[in-house]
Amino acid sequence: MMVSSSQLVPQIRGWARELGFSQIGVAGVDLSAAEPGLMQWLAEGFHGEMHYMAAHGLRRARPAELVPGTVSVITARMDYLPRATPPGWQAVEFDRLTRPREAIVSVYARGRDYHKVLRARLQKLSERIAGAVGPFGHRVFTDSAPVLEAELARRSGQGWRGKHTLVLSREAGSMFFLGEIYLDMALAPTQPVTAHCGSCQACMDVCPTQAIIAPHRVDARRCISYLTIEHAGPIPEELRPLMGNRIYGCDDCQLVCPWNKYAQASSLPDFDARAPLVGQQLVQLFAWDEATFLRQTEGGPIRRIGHERWLRNIAVALGNALRATGDERLRAALLTRADDPSALVREHVAWALLEEKRP
Ligand code: B12
Ligand code: SF4
Ligand code: SF4
Secondary structure, eight states: OBOOHHHHHHHHHHHHHHTTOOEEEEEOSOOGGGHHHHHHHHHTTTTTTOHHHHHTGGGGGOHHHHSTTOOEEEEEEEEOBOTTOOTTHHHHHHHHTTOTTBOEEOGGGSSSOHHHHHHHHHHHHHHHHHHHHOOOOEEEESSOTTOOHHHHHHHTTSOEEOTTSSEEBTTTBTOEEEEEEEESSBOOOOOOOOOOOTTOOHHHHHOTTOOEEETTEEOGGGOHHIIIIIOOSOOOGGGGGGGTTEEEOOOHHHHTOGGGGGOOBOSSGGGSOOGGGSSOBHHHHHTOOHHHHHHHTTTSGGGGGHHHHHHHHHHHHHHHHHHHHOOHHHHHHHHTTTTOSOHHHHHHHHHHHOGGGOO
16 A cells, blocks of 8 residues: 555654644654674573563564565654653662662652553554554554664664664653554654764763663663662672662663753653552562552552562662661561562572671
8 A cells, every 4th residue: 555655654643642642753664774683692692581682583673574565664652651750760760779779660650651652642643543544454563572673763863873782762761662554555664763872881881781782782781770670580690790789670771871851751651650559668678568569569560570579679679778888777678578478589588687788
């Protein structure tokens, strides 16, 4: 099907804005230039236990093989800073690291699960498009395993790839999610933008675990986001002290990025932070039983990791806080789960209580 891009794309931008998206681009389907890098990344084992990353082979980089008939991809950006985000929010977030007893949940995970928000709104956008051009073949994605989202976004002009690998824009920094609509309708691609990292490498320097091993190369196995969210088993011991009080995800490489002074707040209430997930004491969150965990995380992305991993992560943070402060209340909290039914939790609690870690 052939439609006039010059008329349709501006219309799509208008509908997308009404649905909470901030920018729309169009990419073609030839991502062959990205294939060697993806294969290298997998060959180095940087994906760790994210076996789904390898499972789809090169279909990840070949939209037309993943969804037969695809000839164009609409890319969409959705800003996720909560509506109440104050100016200078990066300093507010960095400050949390100086309060070891406080739990840090990554900014993106404090509200509603973005998978749900983006998927539903991309579907609505597809319906608006179909209303204008008639029925067409499409499939929506957001953070769905087999899609190279950042590469599609870069090509379609959503931004350039920062040295931390995230997509970064002069108008919006990097605090946004990406989503796509694969289409069987040909639209003219929008143009990429130039990169503006220059000689900066602040993200690489700040990374607590040195997970950004070279510009544009992240070894996921070292990334705190991977360790706290994707990784199922015991967290490697040498990385535990470096996690500090981050219990779900990590924002450091984005907080330090100068372009994030242009990051924009969401127009939707969905990403507003839920009170129990911001500025809370580790001790309080560690006391949640499974029912409380499920209730407090309902509709949010954290629920996916389950109560056991939640406790594992908090045990590490409590151990780090105990080492930093010597506060006996932290030890007491850890002792309440020394005999936890989960071997994983017990082991992390035992590590957190180890005497030789005391200052
Ligand atoms: C797997 C994954 C992760 C992994 C790995 C991250 C990574 N950098 O690869 C982990 C769990 C660590 C992670 C963490 C985060 N993620 Co993530 N993640 C993904 C996911 C599902 C796939 C990314 C991917 O394909 N990685 C594989 C590598 C190969 O891709 P690549 O970095 O683009 O590599 C290219 C080049 O750099 C080069 N290359 C890379 N390595 C190597 C090695 C060699 C030797 C060579 C030669 C070349 C080469 O070749 C590749 C192809 O062009 C995407 C969603 C999606 N489906 O795309 C979200 C996604 C990238 N994540 C996202 C977010 C928000 C995050 C976090 C900020 C969350 C948080 N606050 O904790 C952190 C940021 C960490 C970071 N600095 O990347 C957003 C990013 C939005 C944006 N602005 O760009 C995405 C797009 C999800 C979404 N739909 O919004 N994530
Ligand atoms: S911190 Fe510096 S190097 Fe890293 S993404 Fe931002 S501008 Fe680029
Ligand atoms: S999210 Fe944190 S651990 Fe992961 S690369 Fe960025 S700074 Fe490093």
